[in-house]
Amino acid sequence: MDSTKRMLQANRAWVERKLSLQPDYFTEMAKEQKPEFLWIGCSDSRVPAEEITGTSPGELFVHRNVANLVLHTDLNVMSVLQFAVETLKVKHVIVCGHYNCGGVKAALSHKRYGLMNKWLRQIKDTYHHHRAEVDAFETYDQRVNALVEASVVEQVHNLVQTSIIQRAWHEEQRPTLHGWVYALSDGLIKPLVQLDPDTRIDDAYRFDFDDVTG
Numbered sequence: 462m463d464s465t466k467r468m469l470q471a472n473r474a475w476v477e478r479k480l481s482l483q484p485d486y487f488t489e490m491a492k493e494q495k496p497e498f499l500w501i502g503c504s505d506s507r508v509p510a511e512e513i514t515g516t517s518p519g520e521l522f523v524h525r526n527v528a529n530l531v532l533h534t535d536l537n538v539m540s541v542l543q544f545a546v547e548t549l550k551v552k553h554v555i556v557c558g559h560y561n562c563g564g565v566k567a568a569l570s571h572k573r574y575g576l577m578n579k580w581l582r583q584i585k586d587t588y589h590h591h592r593a594e595v596d597a598f599e600t601y602d603q604r605v606n607a608l609v610e611a612s613v614v615e616q617v618h619n620l621v622q623t624s625i626i627q628r629a630w631h632e633e634q635r636p637t638l639h640g641w642v643y644a645l646s647d648g649l650i651k652p653l654v655q656l657d658p659d660t661r662i663d664d665a666y667r668f669d670f671d672d673v674t675g
């Protein structure tokens with residue numbers, strides 16, 4: 462059997478399993494979604510958001526891209542963020558990177574990747590800013606993983622710098638922002654940073670929300 466046929470067959474078996482446990486599972490699921498979390502993760506096939514966090518359909522609103530970047534010029538991630546925060550009203554936004562990330566390795570190299578050069582550029586900037594601490598590690602793998610961590614923290618700060626997060630913090634005291642990193646080698650998630658809605662915002666990036674024009 463070819464591999465896509467296998468997937469469709471597995472889908473039917475999954476539907477039967479779900480229905481046998483709860484006959485109205487799909488009727489209920491189809492009504493609406495009220496996820497508590499926005500998950501921003503890497504596209505890497507080895508980091509399945511729901512499976513590694515024990516969450517079920519309906520619990521995570523998910524955005525994945527190469528190296529889990531939050532770029533202000535990316536309409537895709539910004540639209541997902543706005544919808545999750547302003548319409549779904551998620552309570553937590555989680556940026557989850559992973560050690561040994563191919564995107565981070567590519568950014569650390571001097572190879573040209575065509576369009577991907579543009580996408581990976583911010584990781585190079587993060588490396589530039591954290592060069593001393595990253596280069597202090599002895600092995601290549603350690604340096605990659607140090608940059609993985611630095612980049613996750615950078616993405617969480619990118620979230621804070623959006624008017625979307627700042628407005629929600631100002632008006633509704635949510636969401637809490639989290640930076641996590643997943644280890645492919647043992648399956649464990651390590652929390653790196655958590656920013657609550659009362660976190661002080663760097664003045665250079667702070668927007669005003671008290672004026673009438675908003």
Ligand SMILES: [Zn+2]
Nearest residue numbers: 503505562563
């Ligand atoms: Zn990755």
